[in-house]
Amino acid sequence: MTGFDYLIIAAIAFLIITALLHSIAGEHFLIKPMFKYRGNKVLENEFARLILRFAWHLTSVLWFLLAVILYLLAFDIDNLNHGILLYTGLAFIGIGVFDLxxxxxxxxGWPSLLAIGVCTLSASFLVN
Known part of the structure; x- marks a missing residue:
């Protein structure tokens, strides 16, 4: 393995660790306390709380997706285009369905998120 390989592996590891810590610690130390001690009209609204939590964890999902893209770029360049489209499509289909x-x-947002996923996944089957 080269220095490049080690740096990409380190970046991927840091992305995964950051995503996990962001979701787990953010949920425990930020989201739950914020929802417990509401004090404003936005936080009193159940739907607004759902969207805030969704947006918070969406960040972590996208960091996982970026880790996959870095992996493809460094270690599977032959499948880079297909892989980026495939995994982006799958991620956004999952995000859209979850949101729905x-x-x-x-x-x-769910129709747009789902449409991004369907279009991107479909494109993955058309790329060389």
């Missing part, structure tokens, strides 16, 4: 179910279709 969790918000019971009330969140304005």
């Amino acid at each position: 179910i969790a918000s019971r279709g009330k969140h304005i």
Whole structure:
């Protein structure tokens, strides 16, 4: 392995660790206390709390996706285009479906998130 390989592996590891810590610690030390001690109209609204939590954890999901993209770039360049499209599509389909179910279709973003996933996943089958 080269120095480049080690640096990419380190970046991937830091992305995964950061994503996990962001979701776990953020949920425990920020989201839950903020929702417990509300004190304003936004935090009193159940739907707003759902969207805040969703957006917080979405950041972590996207960091995992970036880790996959870095892996493909460094270690599977032959499948880079297909892999980026495939994993982006799968991630956004998952995000869109989760948003649809969790918000019971009330969140304005789920159709767009799902469309991004479907279009990107479909494109992954058309790329060389």
